[in-house]
Amino acid sequence: MLPRSSLENIVSDKVVDVAVGVLIREDGRMLLGSRPEGKPYAGYWEFPGGKLEKNETVHQALARELEEELGIALADSTPWFVKEHVYPHAHVRLHFRRSHDFVGTPVPKEGQECGFYAANERTPGLMLPVDQAIVNRVELPEVFEESSDLLTLSRNALQATIVRDRSYRWVGARAETMDDVLKAVAMDYDFVIVPPEAFDGLLVNGEPRIPTYVDGAPAADLAFWQAKGAHGVKPVM
CATH class of the missing domain: 3.90.79.10 (Nucleoside Triphosphate Pyrophosphohydrolase)
Known part of the structure; x- marks a missing residue:
């Protein structure tokens, strides 16, 4: 590697x-x-x-x-x-x-x-x-919580950003399409946050290309989404 x-x-x-x-x-x-x-x-x-x-x-x-x-x-x-x-x-x-x-x-x-x-x-x-x-x-949290260690870009920001901000321990972005995901991978982001309805379509042969959070999913559903390949969930704040 x-x-x-x-x-x-x-x-x-x-x-x-x-x-x-x-x-x-x-x-x-x-x-x-x-x-x-x-x-x-x-x-x-x-x-x-x-x-x-x-x-x-x-x-x-x-x-x-x-x-x-x-x-x-x-x-x-x-x-x-x-x-x-x-x-x-x-x-x-x-x-x-x-x-x-x-x-x-x-x-x-x-x-x-x-x-x-x-x-x-x-x-x-x-x-x-x-x-x-x-x-x-x-060490990315499995239940997403906002913190000073994390920088989460909007999907629009992801489309416009060229270099990740390395002053943060973890950097990620919201994603809705495979193009979004692949750009996050190419930019060496640590994670993406995706809508639950888009999750399955962003897998390749049943596997994510990058650690993935499911947006709006409650913490009680963590095991369900991890069995499908998610890193974790991002409950509604």
């Missing part, structure tokens, strides 16, 4: 689908681990996961990888967002899924290191740059 590289450096134009797990303990810490020796970017830290095998769902692939690599039993997970990256060695489509429903203490089986970390804690080694940005997103 490194910055986009020139297409001229790509070994193959085949897109590799990868399941990525964001496992969050009750204390809010998330599971991170180092890449084993012998793999690209060995020693860098990232979220756990691995390639999808033929006919696997993303959840099935993630459950298999977590069991094989760390001895963790994953009971349930929900889609969070999908992000594509072009590496010098591969073009990958990263399917991020969140879970609070897992059992076991991680035991690395490939000589790597791992542990649970808060967003403001440093891992023993450098994190892959994109993973560092995603660590910050993990």
Whole structure:
């Protein structure tokens, strides 16, 4: 999960689908681990996961990888967002899924290191740059509340804005169309807020392209919308 590289450096134009797990303990810490020796970017830290095998769902692939690599039993997970990256060695489509429903203490089986970390804690080694940005997103509130950490642009402002305001911890915008969503993704926003009636139409194969809040949905419906792929809900204030 490194910055986009020139297409001229790509070994193959085949897109590799990868399941990525964001496992969050009750204390809010998330599971991170180092890449084993012998793999690209060995020693860098990232979220756990691995390639999808033929006919696997993303959840099935993630459950298999977590069991094989760390001895963790994953009971349930929900889609969070999908992000594509072009590496010098591969073009990958990263399917991020969140879970609070897992059992076991991680035991690395490939000589790597791992542990649970808060967003403001440093891992023993450098994190892959994109993973560092995603660590910050993990702490986005699930029930949206206005705060000094958040900047939410209107849809009109999103259409006119070129550079996100990085003085805020999280920056997002209201969105109604896939064009709005893709612009927010391109501008490296952290989230979008969408009308409930537009939500399903803004998914790609059942997965969001960016952490998504459902506008006007009550906190009591949080689990319902998260099962559909939402990050959270934004109740009527």
